Amino acid sequence: QLQLQESGPGLIKPSETLSLTCSVTGDSASDYWWAWVRQPPGMGLEWIGTVYHIGITQYNPSLQSRLTLSVDTSKNHLSLKLTSVTAADTAIYYCVKNRHLFQGSGWHYFFDLWGQGTLVTVSS
Amino acid sequence: ENVLTQSPGTLSLSPGERATLTCRSSHSFSSSYFAWYQQRPGQAPRLLIYGASTRATGTPDRFTGSVSGTSGTEFTLTISELEPEDSGLYYCQQSDRSPVMYNFGQGTRLEIK
Numbered sequence: 001q002l003q004l005q006e007s008g009p010g011l012i013k014p015s016e017t018l019s020l021t022c023s024v025t026g027d028s029a030s031d032y033w034w035a036w037v038r039q040p041p042g043m044g045l046e047w048i049g050t051v052y053h054i055g056i057t058q059y060n061p062s063l064q065s066r067l068t069l070s071v072d073t074s075k076n077h078l079s080l081k082l083t084s085v086t087a088a089d090t091a092i093y094y095c096v097k098n099r100h101l102f103q104g105s106g107w108h109y110f111f112d113l114w115g116q117g118t119l120v121t122v123s124s
Numbered sequence: 125e126n127v128l129t130q131s132p133g134t135l136s137l138s139p140g141e142r143a144t145l146t147c148r149s150s151h152s153f154s155s156s157y158f159a160w161y162q163q164r165p166g167q168a169p170r171l172l173i174y175g176a177s178t179r180a181t182g183t184p185d186r187f188t189g190s191v192s193g194t195s196g197t198e199f200t201l202t203i204s205e206l207e208p209e210d211s212g213l214y215y216c217q218q219s220d221r222s223p224v225m226y227n228f229g230q231g232t233r234l235e236i237k
Contacts, residue, residue, distance in 0.1 A: 035226070037169075045161075045169065045215055047226035058224040094168055101174075108175045109219040109226070110159040114168040 002026040004095045004115035011121050018085050018122075022078040022095030022115060029053060030073045035098035035111060036080050038091040046091075050098050051078065085122045092117040126151045128216050128229035136235040143203040145232045147216030152196040157219040160189055160201045163231075164212040172214075173201065203234075211236045 008020040022034070036048040049059040051069040059067050068081040078095055097113035127150040137143055147160075155176035161169040171180040173189035176199055188202045203210055216229040 044230045045217075045228040047228070050224065050226075060225070061223075099174075103175070103178075104156075106154065106156045108156050108178075109221075110171060110174040110217065111161070111169075111226075112171045112174075112180060114170065117168050 002097070002113060004097070004113065006093060006095045006115045006118040008093065008118045008120055010119065011123065012085060013124050014086055014122055015084055018080070018082040018089065018120060020080040020093055020095075020118065020120070022080075024076050024078065028073070029071050029076045029078065033098040033100055034069075034071065034078050035096045036069065036078075037094045037096050037111065037114075039094070039117070040088075040091045048080070048093075087122050090120065090122045092119050125225065126153065126218060126220055126227050128218060128227055130214075130216055130229035130232045132232060133230075134233045134235065136237055137206055139206055139208060139236055141206050143201075143206055143210070143234055145201040145203075145214055145234070146192075147199045147201075147229050149197040149199075149218060153218055153220065155191050155196065155199075157221070158189075158191075158199055159217045160187075160199075161215045161217065162210075162212055163215065164209075167212075169215060206236055208236050210234060 003025045005023045030053040035050040053071040066083045070079045094117045095115040096111045099112045101108040129148045131146050158176040160173040163169040177189045186204045190200050192198045192200045213231045
């Protein structure tokens with residue numbers, strides 16, 4: 001059974017670089033597209049970006065200049081790096097399986113498996 | 125950027141009643157790029173519906189997604205025979221493909237009293 005587990009620093013200072021890891025178990029990370037989605041406390045969901053193991057990345061334009069997503073197939077995990085963080089980056093960060101499905105007459109794109117999330121707080 | 129607006133903001137209903145949640149898009153797009161999610165308190169979101177009307181694995185048939193109106197910009201999630209476990213936040217989501225972007229609505233809170 002495919003499972004996702006995020007890990008990260010919990011607390012990080014403004015201007016530092018946030019590094020998160022998502023461990024993929026139960027299947028190969030190279031078999032799927034992956035995404036990161038975040039949720040500020042008490043607020044809604046924001047797509048951060050999507051990554052495929054051969055180096056294809058799709059980033060939210062609002063974060064693109066600070067963001068790097070990657071897949072390490074040797075460790076079967078995903079990575080997120082976000083530079084120059086501010087308090088606005090405080091959120092629960094979810095690792096998500098980004099399904100690309102051809103069904104019927106066309107393609108479908110959605111998020112069909114979510115990790116439990118890891119809370120990241122940016123504060124001095 | 126495509127803006128998704130969900131209504132109502134909060135919905136309070138009793139067990140056994142029917143809930144109707146709406147998501148309106150600022151731009152038209154293919155309904156195959158539309159999905160609904162449920163987020164119970166303290167949990168991660170989970171996929172309910174994709175392609176506007178296809179139930180995800182494990183989604184009860186009490187949950188029905190549809191496209192309403194003729195403009196292709198209004199989507200509805202209907203939950204029949206409400207149960208206490210249906211309480212939570214519901215988010216709509218759509219995908220733009222050129223360039224790639226995933227947008228979420230702001231959410232509807234469903235309270236089962």
